[in-house]
Amino acid sequence: MIKIIIADDQDLIRGSLRIVLRQEEDIEVVGVAGNGKEVIDMCKDLQPNVILMDINMPVMNGIEATGYIKEHFPDIQIIILTTFHDMDYVKDALKAGASGYLLKAMEPEDLASNIRLVHKGETLLPQEIAKIMVAEWAGGAPSPKNDTGKNANYGLTDRELDVLRLIVKGKNNREIAQSLYLAEGTVKNHISRIYSKLEVTDRVDVILRVQEENLLD
Known part of the structure; x- marks a missing residue:
């Protein structure tokens, strides 16, 4: 219960x-x-x-x-x-x-x-809210990049960036798989690598990191 x-x-x-x-x-x-x-x-x-x-x-x-x-x-x-x-x-x-x-x-x-x-x-994180957060990020002033020595995109591959864009739009794993013509298991693997590279643990942290550092600018 x-x-x-x-x-x-x-x-x-x-x-x-x-x-x-x-x-x-x-x-x-x-x-x-x-x-x-x-x-x-x-x-x-x-x-x-x-x-x-x-x-x-x-x-x-x-x-x-x-x-x-x-x-x-x-x-x-x-x-x-x-x-x-x-x-x-x-x-x-x-x-x-x-x-x-x-x-x-x-x-x-x-x-x-x-x-x-x-x-x-x-x-x-419902899609309606994710869209608002992304719109606010896109329309705001650029956030300063941190000086950690990492690449601006944290070493994300082009495919991982594709997955990341759909995550911040509020898409779930199945919708990401359908959009990119991938198996759900492959999407899960990409998301795990994204979490590892961005040093986050869930979708909320991903969106916050994208907003704070303009990773998809």
């Missing part, structure tokens, strides 16, 4: 999410909270597997709560609930340890499947 805490300062949002998840046999909502401090107080007693965390909450916001929880309860996975208006906070929450993002305007049937993915250790 996947134990969930829903943290949002709006009663309507909390209630709607609870109704949707009530229909899932393998998911149990063990608590609801209206601010980040309440979530932290619940973690020790309720021991949730996943927290659905709003960003803008009173007393303590979702970013601060995420950082505290990941430091003291590292096994708890946190999904940030956001709107397009909250995109300025995306990087901060990811750096604080969030496992990914869901838009509040998502289709209800997608909620449970995405929770299951995060519970298994996957990173969640």
Whole structure:
């Protein structure tokens, strides 16, 4: 059973999410909270597997709560609930340890499947959000390159760069394989090498690295 805490300062949002998840046999909502401090107080007693965390909450916001929880309860996975208006906070929450993002305007049937993915250790970054992040990166001022002695593209091959471009567009392994006419196993191998060369561990870190260093400029 996947134990969930829903943290949002709006009663309507909390209630709607609870109704949707009530229909899932393998998911149990063990608590609801209206601010980040309440979530932290619940973690020790309720021991949730996943927290659905709003960003803008009173007393303590979702970013601060995420950082505290990941430091003291590292096994708890946190999904940030956001709107397009909250995109300025995306990087901060990811750096604080969030496992990914869901838009509040998502289709209800997608909620449970995405929770299951995060519970298994996957990173969640919907294509809509990935596109916004990439658009902001492309339209912003170039970030200074670090002086580590590495090549500007970290030694990535042309094919690895092709895969990287699709990762930052929010494509999953199957979609990348279809786009590049590759086997999924080959795509996984390319992604493993990309992670190794960029010294990252998941898709979120990949996108952040691309944005910070303009790797695809």
